[in-house]
Amino acid sequence: MDTDQQGNAEAAFSLPNELIAIVFDELDIVSLLRCKQVCQLFRSVITTNAQLLYKVELFFGRFENGRHCNLDTAGRLRACRQYQQAWNNLAFPDSQIINMQGGLSWELSGGVLCQAMRSRSGLVCVQLPCKIKDIPEREWTINDFGFEIRDFTIDTSQDLVVALEIVGAVPNRTCNVHLRTLMTGEHHPMATMSFVTHLLSDMHEELTFLIQVCGSRIAILCQEHGDDSNSQLVVWDWKSGQQKLFIRDTDLQSFSFVTEDLLLVGVVAAESDEMPRLDILSIDSFREEMEEYKDVSYICGLEYPKMKADVLDMLIRSDPTPGWSPPQTVQTPFFFARSDRIFTITMRVSPAGNSNEECTVLIVALSTIMAQVELSRNTQKRIVPWTQWGPNGSYMLLRSPSDSWVCYVYGMKFIQLLPWKKGNTARVYDFNKYAARRDVRNEQTTEPKLPWTRLGMPQPLNSRCSAFVEEVVTYLPGRVATVEVMPSDSLYDWEAAMIGEDNIVLVSSGARKYGYIAM
Template sequence: MSPSSILDLPIELCLRVLEHLDGPSLARSRLTCKYIRSLVDDSSNLQYKIELSITQKEDGIYSPLTVAEKLRALRNHQRAWDRLEWKQDKCVPMAGGSLWELFGNVLAQQDDSGSILFRQLPSRYRGIEEKEWRIQPDIPRVRDFGMDPSQDLLVLIEAPRWWGNNADRCHRFYLRTMSKCTKHPLARDGFIVHKQMVPDRLSYSIQVSGDNVGVLFNSLESGENELVIWDWKTGFRKLYLTGDEMRSFCFLSERHVVLTIRALSSEEELVISLLVVDFESESSEQQAFDSPQRSFSLHLPNLGPTITPVYLNIKTDPTPMWTPNPELQVPFHNAHSNRLYVVSLAVQADEAVKFVVLFVPWTTIMSHMGVLGAKDENMLEWHTWGPKGKLIFKNSDVFETSMNRNLQELVSYLFIQSRLILLFGNATVTGRGMQSPDQ
C-alpha cells in the first residue's frame, strides 16, 4: 500500500523531498507540524538553506568545508554584522599615485613609480587571507585601469597622444593578468583599440562584468560623451552610444546596462532618468544614446524650480553576475540578486550645493523588463515605479515630489548623520519563519 502523505515516508526520503525546497519554503514548511519542524531543525543542510535565504547569500561551491561548518561560519558572520563587531581594525595607507580601485575585495593603488599595489582584504569568517603583491605595467603611460579579481583581469588604459611626431589618436585597453601583468590568456589580441578623431580631454569610467567590459568616455571639453561595450575576450564591440546626456553607467546583467541620463524633454524641461539598454540586441555601430530600440527609461522625480544638477552618478560594485575567484574557496558570498545601485546627485540650490542619494535595489529595476522595447510604454514616470521600489532618499527636499511623513522623518534623520549604516533585506525570520520587512 502506497504512503498517503509525506509523513508516511521513511526519514531519508522525507529529507530528500525537503531538500528540493528553497529557503523560504523550508521556513514555512516547518510550521506545518512538529515532525517536519524536527526534521528541518535537526538537518544542517536544510538549516543552511534557510540561513542563506535569510542573509541573501549563495553557497560557495568550491569551499572544502562541510555544510555544518559553512552554517556555523555563516551564523557567526551574520551575528558580527548585526552587532557591528569586527575582529580587526587596520588602517591602510594610500599610495602616492593618483589612481586607485576597490573591486571584488581587492584594493589596487598606483604609486609614484607607476607600479600598482594590490591588497586582498581579509575575512576571518569567510577564510580569506590578507595578501599583497605588486606589478609593474608594461606600458609607459597608464591613464586609468579597471579590474576583476575573479578572472585575474586587469585592464590598463592608455590615452591618445594628440600632438607631436608620434601622434596617435587611439585609446588602447591592454588586457593583462592582475597576478603577473602578462597578457591575459583568454584575451585573443591582448588589447582593444578605440579611435577618436577630434582631440579632447577625457576622463574614463570602466567596469568589467563577466565577458563584457564597458567604458564611458567623459568629455571635459566640447566633445560628446561615449559609452562603448566590448567582449574583452574577442575584442568584438557590442554597443557604441554617444551623447553628453549620458553621465554614468553600470552593468545590470550579462546583456543589460543602466545609464544615468540628464536630458531635455520635448517641452524643454530637464529630465533625470535611468536608461536601461539590452546591448546584446543592439547594433554595434555608433548611435545616439536615445536610439536603442530595446530600452526603457525610469524617470526620477522632477527637480524643484530653483535646482540645477551638477553631478549625476550610478554605482554598484561588484556587478550582479560577479562571483569570487574559485581559488579563494569561500563558503558563501552575496546572492546575485542582492545588489543595490547607489544613485548620487549633486545640485546647486540657491547658493548652496546639496547632495541627494537614492538606493535602488537590483530587483526594482529588473522587475520592469517587461516594457523593454515597448514603443508607447518604455518611459515610466516616477509615480509608476519609484514609490513601490523600496528607494530611500537622502536630502530629498530638492525634488518636487512629496513624501509621506515616515519617509520624511527618515530623510531628516539621514541628513543630520555624519556616519550611517543602512541594512537592506527582502526578508527576515521571526521564530524561524519568513517575514517581510513590512511586518
C-alpha cells in the same frame, strides 16, 4: 481526507528522517518553512539537519554557496551564522593601516584594494581578510605593465585587470584598453588580443573614465570636461575584441551593468525640460557603428521627480557586477547572492534661486528595475513617470558622498562617513528586506539590543532639499545603523568610508593612508 490521501500521508510519516530531509532539500524556501509548521516530525527533521538549516540561512542572509571551499555543511552553517551575527552586531575585530601609493588611480572590488604605484606603470594589491571565512590578508605587486596606467578596474572572479593607456595628442589620441591578469600582469589568456583600441578624436584634453567589467563584456564611459563636453560609451566583448556598442552624446552621465546584456544609463538632457532619467539598454540590440543617443531604442526610461534645479552631474554605482563570484584562490564558504543588489544614483544639483549645491542619493533595488523591464517587453522607449516606479521601489536621501572615494555600495548595503563625528562613525544602510524583518532592535525583548533600526515607513526627503517641485516620499524595506570605525592615528581625520562584502575601508588622503576593519 480520502483514503488515497491518508495513505500518502501515512507513507510520508513512515519514511526515514534522512529520506524526508532529501525530499525537503528539493523544495524552495517558502515551501520548506511551511513544512516546518505542519507537524513535530517535519519540524524536527528540518531543525536537526545541517543542510536544510544552511539553506535557510543562505536565503535570509541573501548568500550563495561557495564552490571552492573545503568546509563540510556543518562548518559552513557555523560560519554563516557567525558571519550574520557579526554584521548584525557590526562587529569588526580586525583592523589595519595600508599606506597610500603615489599613483592617481585605485580600485576596491572583490575584496581586493588595488593601487597604481608612483611610477603609474605598476599595481600594489591587497586582499582584505575575513577570519570567519578563513580569508587571509595577502599583498602582491605587479611592477611594470610597460606603459603608464591612466585608469583601471579589476575583476577578481576572472583574474582580470582592464588598464587604460592614452597614446598620442589631441586631436589624434587613442585609448588602448589592455587586458592583463591580476595575479601576474601578463596578457590575459582568455583574450584573443592583448588590447583593444578606441579613437578619442576631437575629445578635449581633460578626460575622465568610468570602467566596468561584467562577464565577457567591458564597458567604458569616456567623459570630457569643458563648456562643450561630450561623452562616449563603448562596450566590447573582451575575449574576442569585438565592439558591441558605441554611443556618443552630451546627455550621457553614467552607467552600470544590470545584467551582462542590460545597462542602466543616467541621462540628463542639457537643453530641454525633460526630467533626468535612468534608461535601460539592451547591448545585444546595437550594431557596431556609432549612434547618437537620440537614435537609441532603449527599453524603458525611469523618470526622476519633477525638478526645479539644474543637474550638475550624476553617478551610478553598484558592486559587485552581476556575473561576479569569488575566484578559486579564495575558498569562501558563501558569498553575496547575485540575485539581489542595489544601485545608488548620486545627483549633484544647483537649485533655482539657491547659491548652494545640493546632492541626493537615490537607492534603487534590482527588482524595481527588472519589474519595469518586464512591463516594457512589447514596447520601445517606454517612459515611466516617477509616480509609477519610484515611491515604492526606491529610497532617496539628502547626502553628499565623496566624489573620489566612490565604493560606498556593495550588494544591498550603502555606507557614508558622518563628518560631524570626527570621521570615527559611519552610517550603514542595509536593504536586505529579510534582515530588516528579523535582525533589528526589539525593545520588547530582554535579549541584547541590536544596533539596527527598521526603515519601516515611507520616508519624505529632508525638507532642506529644494531641488524638487513637490515633496518626494520613497520606501524601500531595509534597516539602518551607525558603526564606530577605527580611530585615525594621525592629525588627519578619516574623510570617507567605503564598503566591501566583509569589511569597511576608511580613507585619509591627507595622511596618505587607508584603514580597514574586518570580520
